[in-house]
Amino acid sequence: MIAGVAEQIGAGIRRLLAPNAGMMTGPGTNTYLIGDTEVAVLDPGPASGKHIDAIQQNAPGPIRWILVTHTHPDHSPGASKLAAATGAQLLGQPPPPGRVQDKTFSPDRILQDGDVLETGEFLLRAVHTPGHASNHICYRHEATRWLFTGDHIMSGSTVVIDPPDGNMKHYLESLQRLKSLDLAALAPGHGPLIENPVETVDWLIDHRMRREAKVVASLRNHPDLTVRELTPFVYDEVDRKLHHLAERSLLAHLLKLELDGSAVQVNNRWRLSS
Numbered sequence: 001m002i003a004g005v006a007e008q009i010g011a012g013i014r015r016l017l018a019p020n021a022g023m024m025t026g027p028g029t030n031t032y033l034i035g036d037t038e039v040a041v042l043d044p045g046p047a048s049g050k051h052i053d054a055i056q057q058n059a060p061g062p063i064r065w066i067l068v069t070h071t072h073p074d075h076s077p078g079a080s081k082l083a084a085a086t087g088a089q090l091l092g093q094p095p096p097p098g099r100v101q102d103k104t105f106s107p108d109r110i111l112q113d114g115d116v117l118e119t120g121e122f123l124l125r126a127v128h129t130p131g132h133a134s135n136h137i138c139y140r141h142e143a144t145r146w147l148f149t150g151d152h153i154m155s156g157s158t159v160v161i162d163p164p165d166g167n168m169k170h171y172l173e174s175l176q177r178l179k180s181l182d183l184a185a186l187a188p189g190h191g192p193l194i195e196n197p198v199e200t201v202d203w204l205i206d207h208r209m210r211r212e213a214k215v216v217a218s219l220r221n222h223p224d225l226t227v228r229e230l231t232p233f234v235y236d237e238v239d240r241k242l243h244h245l246a247e248r249s250l251l252a253h254l255l256k257l258e259l260d261g262s263a264v265q266v267n268n269r270w271r272l273s274s
């Protein structure tokens with residue numbers, strides 16, 4: 001994948017990589033162009049003039065719709081710019097409160113779970129998948145049975161669950177739900193197409209549950225620590241430079257255990273419930 005050069009990856013589906021490679025974005029954000037005669041743009045990415053130009057140059061027809069999976073800064077800030085340039089309709093859910101949200105995204109049409117965008121060429125169905133972000137939507141492309149997964153699932157790494165908008169309990173429920181959707185492939189917001197959706201979802205659930213088991217074991221062996229103090233025990237295999245991110249995911253695990261009735265916090269110190 002090369003930034004700025006669209007690749008046709010399926011019937012009427014093109015992928016265009018944004019020029020924002022980095023630690024949190026991998027090779028960069030994938031923008032998808034769906035349709036051959038009238039185009040829907042899915043996740044226009046950051047508000048990069050270069051990328052907005054590339055989207056317009058690579059679209060095989062007029063851009064009528066812009067869909068976003070969620071309103072993190074690497075997915076939606078290009079939307080209002082692209083809409084201003086094309087007159088396209090904006091679809092998705094508005095940003096929830098929080099400092100990492102793109103406040104410029106204001107949808108013309110607010111999508112709920114099950115809502116569809118149907119054109120003469122394709123049908124996309126919204127699947128509300130809270131967890132990574134409370135307003136996260138995946139889109140199922142009905143003809144190919146592909147799911148555009150945004151940051152719900154990405155290739156090559158697990159996603160950060162950052163409370164309070166990120167919610168581990170909802171994330172696991174949203175993963176579980178994908179298993180009932182009859183999917184042929186996952187088209188993620190970062191990285192290449194994933195062609196074994198069921199195994200991938202099973203692995204992700206298993207990975208999170210193994211981490212939860214490690215959280216429980218660490219609470220048993222080291223009760224009454226803060227999240228920061230607990231992090232090196234739970235993420236002992238992770239580079240210390242990444243522990244500030246791991247701390248966020250650990251907090252997400254702890255809040256899930258608290259909701260499940262398995263852990264409690266007193267003065268920000270955590271222990272298993274007795």
Ligand SMILES: [Zn+2]
Binds near residue numbers: 070072133151
């Ligand atoms: Zn995100």
